[in-house]
Amino acid sequence: MTHLLPPAERERLLSDYFATEWGLPRTSEHEVFETLSLCGFQAGLSWATILARRPLLRDAFSAFDPDRIAHYGADDAARLLAHPGMIRNRRKISAVVSNARATVRLRAEGTTLADRVWAYSPERTPMPRTWADLPRSTPESAALAAELKRRGFAFVGPTILFAVMATCGVIDAHPIGSPGRGLSGLWNPDGSRRREVPSLGTAQESGR
Template sequence: MTGIPAHSDLVVGDDGLARPEWASMDPLLRDYYDTEWGMPVTDERGVFERLCLEGFQAGLSWAIILRKRPAFRAAFDGFVPDIIAGYGDADIEPLMANAGIVRNRRKIIATISNARATVDLRKDNGLAALVWSFQPASTPRPEHLEDIPATSPESVALSEELRRRGYSFVGPTTTFALMEAIGIVDTHLLGSHRRGSSGIWPR
């Protein structure tokens, strides 16, 4: 297939499209890669959900989180910040007993406190505007998976600002993953059929 760099980590599927190996084997990951990952998300609820799920993913594989996403959405009332901000101590134990989600008490508590921080942030343009304000002037152009950074100066700065605003489980790796997921940076490998698909960055 033309456009794929020599010795690339891309795999050409039976549909003739090139994807990284992680998005080529599992149908769920393949669909996520083809339709969601790296596409712009600019609404508050969408950014908040992805921030929460990236926090839950820390130490786990994304495939686990993706498979549990429907259960997460049901357990956390669709990730509507206003509803989660109203959770109290009595809401934590049912979440800890919910086998459909990742039952990590600190991450569950962080989701509640992050919802409250999100509601409070509306006084200053809101979560989505804050996150997108850290869009860099350029994006990585990786040929290999090892070329993709785990953090960036912008993700470090975003992590620090979110923490200042009362968020937790928002380290620089988590914020960089968020930036990848919602299109702020494009880390699709050169030659991937998804490279440049966000419309924000050129192929």
Template sequence: MGNGLVIGDDGLARPRWAATDPLLRNYYDTEWGMPVTDERGLFERISLEAFQSGLSWATILRKRPRFREAFAHFDPDVVAAFGTADVDRLLGDAGIVRNRAKINATIGNAAATVRLRDGVGLVEFVWSFRPDETPRPTSYAEVPTSSPESLALSKALRKQGFSFVGPTTMYALMEAIGMVDTHLVGSHRRGSSGVWPTEPVRGG
């Protein structure tokens, strides 16, 4: 299809990035763009988006099971208590992305997540930046890479002590957890999150 969608052998339209690799296809069909509203799940997504910076998402997905084991299934309380020995352990773990700055950022972000519980908590904090409208891209060229809301979320998280949460990374997070719907118009997943239920169906 000219807009970047590919019709699969099951007759469903998906973007090119999710059309062939079984892992990416399953992720697209079942998880990407669906709401994440629990603290641990959201902390995991923030962490994985940070590790993805400069790498392909397929690489992160393939390493995700090991990431979960290495980071105590992204329990913020446990990760916040990681010390020097844990950092050394993680740097020696070939099953994850061995980047000292990103590892330290994840530990620091866990501590920041715990601190946010004294206020509204991570989930309400992040979701408070949901925009009033979502994009309706009909091609890859129309998919934003950042937005005023992702810039504001980035600044707010940094103020709370988070790192590796730049505007582009936060926009990717917003896409992944359904805060915006950037499924291309015509994709079988467009409008599936329930976050934007009043959106008219177009270009099916």
């Protein structure tokens, strides 16, 4: 879909997103679940492709409501594959459904997906000088990936989880001096923590 956008519009889509949205704290179960789903779809593709298709993916996946997706069956799988704008990767589509069910199970256990992701916030955030300096994963994203796999999540490797943590503001991955650096308000200029993790609410409040 992004190949249908003029280059200038593609660049504006990305620059606006990274300057005003990427890295802002996302603390609700719904926000983190959507981020996990989109980062899974992004693997092997450009983020511009995901941004351009995000409205269509939200439409296809019931606005990324894990309670609704957890009840998807064979008919929904066929519907998703035929949905306009869908990224037709069966493994990625299946992972969204599996992860919705795992998200609901977490809530039943007295925690939430947001709790689990934010529990791995490091004491210091990365300090990249350029986008090329960003690591593909960190010890924290590897540990989070291991926990989520243990809890039944799929398509959750350390690289995807690093992207989730960066997108949700669990770390500040903006290069030093870029417009988005410090957007979350959670980190000091030297990379140390400015304030504690935002309030995530209770497991009951995350349910719908």
